[in-house]
Amino acid sequence: MNEKLKVQSHHLERSAYLYIRQSSMRQVMENVESTKRQYDLRGRAIGLGWRDDQIIVIDSDQGESGASASWREGFQHLVSDVGMGRAGIVMGLEVSRLARNNADWHRLLEICALADTLILDEDGVYDPANFNDRLLLGLKGTMSEAELHVIKARLRGGILNKVRRGEYRCPLPTGFIYDEIGNVVLDPDAQIREMISHFFETFSRVGSATQTVKTFTREGLLFPSRLRNGKQVVFQQLTTSTAMRMLHNPRYAGVYAYGQRLYRRTVDGKKQLRKRDPKEWLACIPDAHPGYISWEQFQHNLKVLEANGQGYQAVRASPPREGAALLQGRVICGRCGSHMSARYAARRGQVDTWYVCHRAYASRGEPHCQSIAGWPVDEAVGELIAAEMTPAAVELALEIRKEIEARHDEADKLRLRAVERAQIDADLAQRRFMLVDPNNRLVADTLEREWNEKLRVLADVRKERERALCEDRVTLDDAIRDRLIAMTADFKTVWCDRALPNRERKRLLAYLVEDVTLLKFPAEGETRIHIRFKGGKTETLTTQNPKSSAQQVKTRPEVVELVDKLLDDHICAEIADILNDRGIRPGGSARRAKADAKFTDLRVIYLVKQYGLRSRYDRLRERGMLTKAEACAKLGITESTLVRWAKYGIVKRHAYNGYIGLYEPPGPHVPAKQCSRWNQLAHRADIVRQLNSSKCTDPKERAVV
Incomplete structure (x- = not known):
C-alpha cells in the first residue's frame, strides 16, 4: 500500500526502466534463476500501474562487472535517460545489479532525486528525494561495495595462499x-x-x-x-x-x-x-x-x-653493427668519463665517422664535451690490433671451426626432427585413409587430399634439409688449414680486407679491448688514445687531428710552389695540363681530393691571385721583354710586320695570356739592311704558304719563287 502511495500520476506518464546485469558470462550461462528473477520485475511494474509497452528493458551489460560504469554502456544509457526526465522508475533486483561502486551509485541517486524518479528493488519502492529513503539506499550501496570487496578478498586470499606454496x-x-x-x-x-x-x-x-x-x-x-x-x-x-x-x-x-x-x-x-x-x-x-x-x-x-637498449642513462657497450665506427660502444670521454656515441656524416662523396660526447648537451643543454674525428683513431687502433695478432691465433681459429661444425650438426638435428614429425603426420593420414570405407567417396576423397598434402609437406621438409646440408657442411682439409695459417700470419691483410664486414672487426675487437679513452688537444692538433685491454694491459697512442673543412679544400703548399715555378716558362692553361698529366688534383690531402676533379686555367689563375704569386707578365717584363708597340718602335716596323716576323720565328714571342704575349728585344743596333732582308724572308714565306695552300703545279711559277 505504501508503494502505491509513492507512485504518482506523473511517474506513470513516464517509462519504467528495468536494468538487468550479470557479472560474468559464466553467470549468464549458469545462474539462469537470477536472470529470470530480474526479468520477473516487469510484473512488479505492471502491478504499480505501468503499461507493458512503457517498460524498457536494458540488458546490454550482461557479463560486465559492476565495479565501474566506464565500460557499461547500458548503465550510461540509463543514467542519460533519467537525467533527461524520461524515466518514472528505475528497477533492479538488487542495488548490486545497478552498481557496486559508491561513486556511480550516489551519482544515480542524485540524478533520480533531481528528476523525481523512483527506484525499485526486491524489497520495495524508494523515493531518492526523501531523506529516509535516500539514507537507506546509500547504506545499501555501501554494503554492496563492501560485499564486492569481501568477495574479492576471499578469492584473492585463496589464490595468494596457493601462490606462496607454488601450487597455483x-x-x-x-x-x-x-x-x-x-x-x-x-x-x-x-x-x-x-x-x-x-x-x-x-x-x-x-x-x-x-x-x-x-x-x-x-x-x-x-x-x-x-x-x-x-x-x-x-x-x-x-x-x-x-x-x-x-x-x-x-x-x-x-x-x-x-x-x-x-x-x-x-x-x-x-x-x-x-x-x-x-x-x-x-x-x-x-x-x-x-x-x-x-x-x-x-x-x-x-x-x-x-x-x-638505447636508453641514454645506461652505460653500455652496444652490440656490433655494420657502421664504420670501429670503437662503437667502447669509447670513453677523457674529460667527463661518459661513454661517447658514434655519429656519421656524408661529406664530399664519403661517410665520415665522429665520436661525440653529448651527455652534457642532452641533459643540461651545455655544449658538446668533445667531438673527435673517428677515422684517424680507428686506423691507429686497427694497426695496433693487427700488430698484436700472431700465428698462435690459428688454434683459436680451429676451435671456432669446430664450434661452427657443432652448430651445423645441431641445426641439422633439429631439421631431422621436423622431418620425423612430417613423416608421423603423413603416416597418420595414410592410416586414416586406409581405414575408411572405399564406397564412402565423400569421406575418402577428403582423407586422400589430406594424405597428399602431408606427403607434399614431407617432401618439402626433406628438400629443405638437403639444401641446408649442402650450404652448411664445410670440411677443412689440409690445404684450407694451410691457407688459414698464412692468413693469420699476415693478419693485417685480413684486417684491411674490404670484403671483411665491419661487424666482424668489432666482434674481434670486443675480445681484446675493454675500452678506449679519447682526449683531444686542439692547441696541439692531436688526440691521445688510451687503450685498456681485457687482461689489464694498457697502451697509449697519439694521432693528428684532421684539418678543418677549409684546410681540407686548401691547395697543398707543394702544389703552389710548383705553380710558381712553372709560371716562369708556361701560361696558365699549359700549367693546368701539366698538373693534370702528373696526376695532381685540386684541393687538400690526397684522401680528401676527388678523383674526377681537374685543374683548369681559371683554377690556376685563382691560385696565382689567391697566394700573391708574381704574374707571368711581370716575370717577362723583368726579363726585358717588350710590348708590341715597344718592339715596333725598336725595329722601325709596323705591328702587322711584327706579327709576321714572330710567326716565322724571326722575332721570338713569349705568351702570357692566351695569344697575347711579349717580344724579345732585338740586338742593340739592327741595321736597316737587315730589316729589309727579314721583310724579304717573311714575304717569301707568305708566298710559299699561299702556293702550298693552292697546290700550284706550274714549274715556272715555282721557279720564280
Whole structure:
C-alpha cells in the first residue's frame, strides 16, 4: 500500500526502466534463476500501474562487472535517460545489479532525486528525494561495495595462499606441461625441447634477440608456439616479440614467479599494465620445476638485453653493427668519463665517422664535451690490433671451426626432427585413409587430399634439409688449414680486407679491448688514445687531428710552389695540363681530393691571385721583354710586320695570356739592311704558304719563287 502511495500520476506518464546485469558470462550461462528473477520485475511494474509497452528493458551489460560504469554502456544509457526526465522508475533486483561502486551509485541517486524518479528493488519502492529513503539506499550501496570487496578478498586470499606454496596453476609457456598429478615438467616432445634449448644457446652466442631471430630464419628453423587453447602446438617463424617474451620469462629458468605485472583500471575503463620490480613479485620460488637454463643464465640474459637498449642513462657497450665506427660502444670521454656515441656524416662523396660526447648537451643543454674525428683513431687502433695478432691465433681459429661444425650438426638435428614429425603426420593420414570405407567417396576423397598434402609437406621438409646440408657442411682439409695459417700470419691483410664486414672487426675487437679513452688537444692538433685491454694491459697512442673543412679544400703548399715555378716558362692553361698529366688534383690531402676533379686555367689563375704569386707578365717584363708597340718602335716596323716576323720565328714571342704575349728585344743596333732582308724572308714565306695552300703545279711559277 505504501508503494502505491509513492507512485504518482506523473511517474506513470513516464517509462519504467528495468536494468538487468550479470557479472560474468559464466553467470549468464549458469545462474539462469537470477536472470529470470530480474526479468520477473516487469510484473512488479505492471502491478504499480505501468503499461507493458512503457517498460524498457536494458540488458546490454550482461557479463560486465559492476565495479565501474566506464565500460557499461547500458548503465550510461540509463543514467542519460533519467537525467533527461524520461524515466518514472528505475528497477533492479538488487542495488548490486545497478552498481557496486559508491561513486556511480550516489551519482544515480542524485540524478533520480533531481528528476523525481523512483527506484525499485526486491524489497520495495524508494523515493531518492526523501531523506529516509535516500539514507537507506546509500547504506545499501555501501554494503554492496563492501560485499564486492569481501568477495574479492576471499578469492584473492585463496589464490595468494596457493601462490606462496607454488601450487597455483598458471598458463605455462611453450616447452612446459602439467603432468597427471599437476607438477610442471618439460614437454615430452623432443623437437620442442631441442628447439627451445637451441634458442637459448643461439642467444648466448650472438648476444641479441634480433640476431637470434635472423639466425633461425637463415637456418630455416621453425619455432614451436602454443595456441591459446593451451593444447595444440604449431611450428612457425620465430619473431622478435616471441624471442623477447621467452628471454624475460623466468619459467624457462625453472622459477615459479607470480605477480610480475600490476593491472589497474583507468578512467575510461581500460586496463593499464605496469611491470613490477623482481623484488616486488608476489612469489619467486627458484628450482620449483625443471628449466632450460639456470637462474644465473637468466639474469645474465636480462643484463645483455638491458645493455642492448638505447636508453641514454645506461652505460653500455652496444652490440656490433655494420657502421664504420670501429670503437662503437667502447669509447670513453677523457674529460667527463661518459661513454661517447658514434655519429656519421656524408661529406664530399664519403661517410665520415665522429665520436661525440653529448651527455652534457642532452641533459643540461651545455655544449658538446668533445667531438673527435673517428677515422684517424680507428686506423691507429686497427694497426695496433693487427700488430698484436700472431700465428698462435690459428688454434683459436680451429676451435671456432669446430664450434661452427657443432652448430651445423645441431641445426641439422633439429631439421631431422621436423622431418620425423612430417613423416608421423603423413603416416597418420595414410592410416586414416586406409581405414575408411572405399564406397564412402565423400569421406575418402577428403582423407586422400589430406594424405597428399602431408606427403607434399614431407617432401618439402626433406628438400629443405638437403639444401641446408649442402650450404652448411664445410670440411677443412689440409690445404684450407694451410691457407688459414698464412692468413693469420699476415693478419693485417685480413684486417684491411674490404670484403671483411665491419661487424666482424668489432666482434674481434670486443675480445681484446675493454675500452678506449679519447682526449683531444686542439692547441696541439692531436688526440691521445688510451687503450685498456681485457687482461689489464694498457697502451697509449697519439694521432693528428684532421684539418678543418677549409684546410681540407686548401691547395697543398707543394702544389703552389710548383705553380710558381712553372709560371716562369708556361701560361696558365699549359700549367693546368701539366698538373693534370702528373696526376695532381685540386684541393687538400690526397684522401680528401676527388678523383674526377681537374685543374683548369681559371683554377690556376685563382691560385696565382689567391697566394700573391708574381704574374707571368711581370716575370717577362723583368726579363726585358717588350710590348708590341715597344718592339715596333725598336725595329722601325709596323705591328702587322711584327706579327709576321714572330710567326716565322724571326722575332721570338713569349705568351702570357692566351695569344697575347711579349717580344724579345732585338740586338742593340739592327741595321736597316737587315730589316729589309727579314721583310724579304717573311714575304717569301707568305708566298710559299699561299702556293702550298693552292697546290700550284706550274714549274715556272715555282721557279720564280
